[in-house]
Amino acid sequence: MKLFSDYESEVRSYIRSFPVVFDRADGSIIWDDQGNEYLDFFAGAGTLNYGHNPKAMNQALISYLNHQGILHSLDKATVAKQKFIEKFYQTIIKPRGLDYKIQFTGPTGTNAVEAAIKLARRVTQRGNVIAFTQGYHGLTMGALAITANDYYHQQIYASRTNVYHAPYDGYFGETINTANYIRQLIEDSSSGVSMPAAIILETIQGEGGVNTASKEWLQEIEKLCREKNIFLIIDDIQVGNGRSGEFFSFEFAGIKPDIVCMSKSIGGGLPLAFTLIKPELDQWLPGEHTGTFRGNNLAFVAAAELLTYWDNDELSQAVLQKGHMIKRCLEQFVSDFPQLKMSVRGRGMIWGLEIPVAGFAKQLSRTLFENKLLVETCGKEDSVVKILPPLIIKQAQLEEGLSKIGKGLQMLASRENVAA
Amino acid sequence: MKLFSDYESEVRSYIRSFPVVFDRADGSIIWDDQGNEYLDFFAGAGTLNYGHNPKAMNQALISYLNHQGILHSLDKATVAKQKFIEKFYQTIIKPRGLDYKIQFTGPTGTNAVEAAIKLARRVTQRGNVIAFTQGYHGLTMGALAITANDYYHQQIYASRTNVYHAPYDGYFGETINTANYIRQLIEDSSSGVSMPAAIILETIQGEGGVNTASKEWLQEIEKLCREKNIFLIIDDIQVGNGRSGEFFSFEFAGIKPDIVCMSKSIGGGLPLAFTLIKPELDQWLPGEHTGTFRGNNLAFVAAAELLTYWDNDELSQAVLQKGHMIKRCLEQFVSDFPQLKMSVRGRGMIWGLEIPVAGFAKQLSRTLFENKLLVETCGKEDSVVKILPPLIIKQAQLEEGLSKIGKGLQMLASRENVAA
Amino acid sequence: MKLFSDYESEVRSYIRSFPVVFDRADGSIIWDDQGNEYLDFFAGAGTLNYGHNPKAMNQALISYLNHQGILHSLDKATVAKQKFIEKFYQTIIKPRGLDYKIQFTGPTGTNAVEAAIKLARRVTQRGNVIAFTQGYHGLTMGALAITANDYYHQQIYASRTNVYHAPYDGYFGETINTANYIRQLIEDSSSGVSMPAAIILETIQGEGGVNTASKEWLQEIEKLCREKNIFLIIDDIQVGNGRSGEFFSFEFAGIKPDIVCMSKSIGGGLPLAFTLIKPELDQWLPGEHTGTFRGNNLAFVAAAELLTYWDNDELSQAVLQKGHMIKRCLEQFVSDFPQLKMSVRGRGMIWGLEIPVAGFAKQLSRTLFENKLLVETCGKEDSVVKILPPLIIKQAQLEEGLSKIGKGLQMLASRENVAA
């Protein structure tokens, strides 16, 4: 580990929470270089929905490398890209009655967000973007502007420009419909909130603490966007690709975003990102938004292979079933440890266990790591334990992990002597 | 090709210049899906210095995949990352007497640039950044701000903030030392140019038209940065990794930047990017700049393997020798076609042939593509033919490509009837 | 009038509503160049609280001119300025137990606002400022940023920077306490709303439609500012100087702003503006904010004279009594014309009569002008008739004006055939 502290920047982060050197991985299991085995309830922060090293994917990659398939192609046409596009449209886009155009951006989520916002501004000729409390969209300057958490901002960056952070669904409590407020602010030409180019949101705020938007709220936001010709941009980077139980996390609400930002799990762990754009809004000039790695062909190969998971609804069903199980289990914890005043929220296979005792969630994550379970925290003051296993996790592994969480809660709750 | 025009965004670009579907590649050769063979003088815009599918690299990737090596690791420690860091410090950093810390960013050049600029602002608590005429640094909002070309900007983006574009070396002609001007502007507290956090530059402006900075100019800029505690950031994304004949393009000038931005060829075509930071300036807090794909292990594996090219100075020697040959050949063209009023500039194995006849360079690129040579244009109004072959190109291939260029010039010069 | 349309910019505004050439004025009466007499319920948008050409003021000005008193002095000391400061501190500041320092700015309200915001940013080293829906603070770029109304903004100005517009008291209806929301947004470091340098507000929003903030709301905002070291800036430009019944409009709430912006009526119609700053926050360096006309000595002379109105509480009492009368009268109109669905709001001698019938208020203003009463509209879509007579208006004049409004309502309500 000394190598890393000697040579790697102080910015390093997860290595501090999980201070071992990882080597191999398979499905929901990771091994470190000493052969220790860890169960992964973290899934690369939502990048490994299909688990580590899916066999068919790895096989496809090896074949491609043996074939001397072109690896790097900028935005030239390649056979690998062609196959991905074909598979994606046949498996995902067309069956859902959608007709998006696809824009490959630099292969990081933040780049897809930057492209989406630029296009919304370009087409509407409006500068303002409405984003939400506790939203996370990336850390390059255009995405950082709309990322809520102060931790990533510095006054000197002057980074919060051309953005208005509005309250997310439920932010002011259950009785307040924040969609109404947003409508009032937008309809009032003297509100000080300019007519926005776009409203950008996550249907489930992963980094923000697993906050979920309701179907009704999403529909009201969409309606507002339609009336005012505002781009509705769904950032589905963390909770798309089946995490919610459907391929896109917004399907349950019956809405059709103007732009969808995709990344993370789409490439099975290899860098890939793109936006989906309604054809009539695809008003880019050639090359106006580019990037060296927007043709990462290994990721195209991986993605095309992994999309076979969506040839039928088995994965969806499994996610809903396993998600239900997680929910029940977490709710049990809530009632088992009333003194912790915990609460549970989530959808599909992303769940948050909020533990309002200061520092408790963070300590739990450390304890679980000692017990060979990888779990991260999120939300305000890292008070939410985020349950994010690979979607393909086996039933027994899921049970094992949840059981470890229960034991961890037990141990810490007693040790810390939290008053009832 | 219809698939691409049907489904891919209008933003697509190179596919319009090279409208075939590429399939396989080896060294300096690419084949399309019809089996046609193309010679690559373009090298993924500087990403394929080591050629396509270097055998040892591909073999290492396959082994890693067979080993079920962890693919995606955020910024956790992995064996693959460890090996890359070790190799990089032993082969590159230490032999050059450097002591940088390394920050892995999202695996795109633009992300490395964003991180570099943020850090400079964070440490100096100054907002302004000096960038240069015709500089290119990427298209996410922080990098876009300092990218010169209007084509990428829209008024509504309000994208040119906290930046001052100063004249690059030679911009106002050979007799004017622009470093002096920059010094005057900076030393005068009433110039309207705020003391900058950083001066960021490419030692050779690849996209900007293969403009080269002299040793003396770079030294004067470094001296100014030292005196005023300004970060000197070298964006070595396109012309680092040996393109200039040395690993870093700034070595010839004897300067030591405060931050170096690396990407493109470092990963052999796989997405990888990082910054090198002087240890005393590495003042990040944990996790202040993150990104999902900053642990792209396949790229670490590829990069560690490719760095063996730097175990000795053979590659450097070859680059200088082949670069010299390119230069002589281009100069011959200049004298062979005086009516085109061409000029030549470059260094190492990046060369520009400026053809001031409107549209000529672009037409030449098209003609060469028909003749199975991939060459791109750059610079003001795309008037510069950019010669950027893989560094490992064989002598015979290089000669063949240059010969094709000569024939192309011949054909177009006669056809277009350009007046002497 | 042709002279004005020939030579004056299209930006001219009130001249279109009141298309005559005015000549003389006395108290609440103005005469045009044809000798027509108008009753002024408009008072220079709040600049003529003491009426037109107060006799003592005019006499003091004439004496000063005869004395060859220095007229223009930048920020040098003058006898006239000395007298003003003495009078202001003895009559206003000290009796209220305050200890502000005074900063004379360029003699326009917008300049005072700019100075206040700069100082708040300078001292706190925070960029963000919270302003309010429907707030108006001026049109130079720093003040424009916080002025809510879209009409004054253009996308190309990029004018809404470093500001967050929060809902004013009552904006989301009577049952919602918006001060709570603001607290939540500020206390949550992931809300996307940065800790602000300042909260700036009008206690009564004059241009925004005569919206009034309650005592409790103001106290909660002040409490929040105290806890978080946020500057509380009261823009008392339109509703200070006795308009509310007290000299400062915020006295009724018992709060002590960190900065108060004063202008308009303080100079009796002559340009004068300043800020009052808590001594410990007065961290300017000499000359950091300057302006050619910050020593407008005629205005000092006028202001010192007019402050004698505050030697006792007669004016205050009169304002409250006349304000009460206005209120009762407007409420009578509301019940007399139920079909107009009007509502009344205000405080002291600033009252708004909201008439939600499209265009009605504007038409009423035109009709009243024909009947020789000057009244302007304000608020959303100019739907609010703003009653803003000089504070020193005579009882009979006030009755006459209100009676004209009643007749105007009568005439238009019948003519327009508004459905009950």
Add this chain to the structure above:
Amino acid sequence: MKLFSDYESEVRSYIRSFPVVFDRADGSIIWDDQGNEYLDFFAGAGTLNYGHNPKAMNQALISYLNHQGILHSLDKATVAKQKFIEKFYQTIIKPRGLDYKIQFTGPTGTNAVEAAIKLARRVTQRGNVIAFTQGYHGLTMGALAITANDYYHQQIYASRTNVYHAPYDGYFGETINTANYIRQLIEDSSSGVSMPAAIILETIQGEGGVNTASKEWLQEIEKLCREKNIFLIIDDIQVGNGRSGEFFSFEFAGIKPDIVCMSKSIGGGLPLAFTLIKPELDQWLPGEHTGTFRGNNLAFVAAAELLTYWDNDELSQAVLQKGHMIKRCLEQFVSDFPQLKMSVRGRGMIWGLEIPVAGFAKQLSRTLFENKLLVETCGKEDSVVKILPPLIIKQAQLEEGLSKIGKGLQMLASRENVAA
């Protein structure tokens, strides 16, 4: 004086250089409250071209006050405003073959600048403005952006937005034509300098150190503006109104700005400001830029009266003759005190004596104040003594003042023992 330090903000400035309480003034003479007499070579930083309390002006003001002329009128039509406009068009605009529209802004120079820049952006729909090294245009946020001097800026203001500071005429030495550079930057779409909405400049930089632009340079800048549809804005606030020897300071160059900003001396010391706009560019909507004091009628009365100075060319002739005398005298000082390495620059009756010995100019100003001569310094590190007497100064007074400067130089040069 204690009153001022007790109650007035630390921002106070000139009061520190001239620490007495001024009372009366007449022509070029000011008296303090002790009856001491000072000769004014400072003229309110260019506001008192016609001297203090011009008799005819004061008489007109007194008559107006006795008439109960309306004092404050927003932008309603008044007899006083009418007379000013008539006089201004007959005396100034029409004889010069101009056809500007006039926009009255808030009565401060900075407000006129803000209006000019907004209009340029609004009409061109471009955001960038080119301003110049050492230029001064005011301190409200829009004007501050283009004001060069760092002293007025703070990082937290983020104040340098949408501006590019280009080198003023002569900034890089006499052999460099900076107009050519600006052309190159603007014509090159890859320079990083966006096509600007406007180029704004002072023909003589008063605050910046009395730097003068040549006729040829101004013509080249105008030519560039014409070709590219860039607004040429002349900020004539300090050096207009006859200071240069002509009414507008740009007349000598034969150029016709798109917008002219006027303020300072136009109102004879009373606050007044406006812009002159080419009619075809006057694309404001009604009320888009407003301000409470844009109808300061006393200033209209004063201005109309003072314009009689331009009924013939006597004042112009006198300015040129007295300016010539100042120049000769200053040049004599340069040769009398070679050890001070002084230099002289200026035009009309604004002259700078640069004294590169650190602190010398500032000390000279203090010494002269003790000798009852008011002179201020300007330019880089306040190294330039600025000679700016009222234009109407008597020959004898001018000689007396210059003689005092000579004696001051003599005394300080010997006392400070400056090496030859």
